[in-house]
Amino acid sequence: MSTRFGPTARDLASPLWWGAIGLRVLTLVFAAGIVVVHQDEYRRAWLAWAVLGVMTVWTGLTSVVYAREAQRWHWRWLVVADVVVTAGLVLTSPWILADAQFDAADPLITTVWAAVPQLVAGARFGATGGLLGGLVIALATGLARGEFTVDVARDGVLLLASGLLIGMTATTARRSGSALAQALRTEAATTERERLARSIHDSVLQVLARVRKRGAELGGEAAELAELAGEQEIALRALVTTEPTRPTDETTDLRAALQLLGTPTVHISAPAGPVSLPAAVTAELVDAVREALANVAKHAEGAQAWVLLEDLGSEVIVSVRDDGPGIPAGRLELARAEGRLGVANSIRGRVAGLGGTISLDTAPGAGTEWEIRVPKGAPG
Secondary structure: OOOOOOOOOOOOOHHHHHHHHHHHHHHHHHHHHHHHHHOOOOOOHHHHHHHHHHHHHHHHHHHHHHOOHHHHHHOHHHHHHHHHHHHHHHOOHHHHOOHHHHHOOOOOOOHHHHHOHHHHHHHHHHHHHHHHHHHHHHHHHHHHHOOOOHHHHHHHHHHHHHHHHHHHHHHHHHHHHHHHHHHHHHHHHHHHHHHHHHHHHOOHHHHHHHHHHHHHHHOOHHHHHHHHHHHHHHHHHHHHHOOOOOOEOOEEEHHHHHHOOOEOOEEEEOOOOOOEEEHHHHHHHHHHHHHHHHHHHHHOOOOOEEEEEEEOOOEEEEEEEEOOOOOOOOHHHHHHHOOOOHHHHHHHHHHHHOOOEEEEEEOOOOOEEEEEEEEOOOOO
16 A cells, blocks of 8 residues: 655654654764864864864754655655765765774764764655665765775664664554544544434435325325335435445445445345445446346346345455346347347456356246356456
8 A cells, every 4th residue: 555645644754754853953963072072183174164064054954844744745855865965975084084083983074963864764755765865875984984894884784774664664654644544534424424314314314205105105196206206215315324435545345336226126235344345346346236237127127136245255246136037048148149248248248357257047937146256356
């Protein structure tokens, strides 16, 4: 799952950014103390003070940007520049430190101040960004030292590990925040739907139920109006009691989508909880069921139909059964031979495209039942 965050959504990784800002200021103070202590030993003391000045300005600039959530997302190039600038400052060490200082393994001119950019890269770009940032700083440190030693290897491992861990932490925090936000939206939608259902039940649904009952008693044209009122009553009940079918992370609820197909002659049975599938799979299954119901309405007028949805964990089963006259033997083969492939293309073709199977059970006078089986990992 990929999750995007921007200036309009609160970044739950903000504490990591503030921690990086605080660490950068603290390490800048430490680097200044090192320059003060070793200024008489440097090969070019003026360059050491110049680099410290650049570090101070850069710390102030990045701290201001990183402290503002909107800017840290718009100015993502600054995070990349942070890694590059820090690596460049590290590489000035051979022009500043004397040979004796290198032999004594004295700190480079940037000291631990250089250990911050990979943390920022991890907070902004995730684990991959943290690793790449740590790798760049580690390579710069090795080049500045001019040799590969145990100390260089140790510093490199710490840089890579810290960038990776911060990146993983930031990604986990954002995904958790996204899941929490989605749960809150779902809860709010459910509460609003329940409120609407109570309001509609006390007004519109009661009126439709009264029209349906009275029209059936009067007969004639009133009976036709009663039938229409009944259809609208069922459709409205399904609408206010069904979970939203809006895609979430490219998935939809098949149960909710099928319940909207209910009418006075079409009865839907489904699990109590949602049946989440890729949005494209849900759309194909709903279209297949709709085609099967259209065949019932066309060839078995007045027949009752039942749609049963089962969630078996690894696959879903959708059964469409009716109490119509059934399909005579050889009818489908004859239709195929005559080029009328509505059922084959609309139902069998859709299911085959999802990697599923479909079976037909019918006989004259025994109704018709389609059973569709589709694995949950079906491609869209």
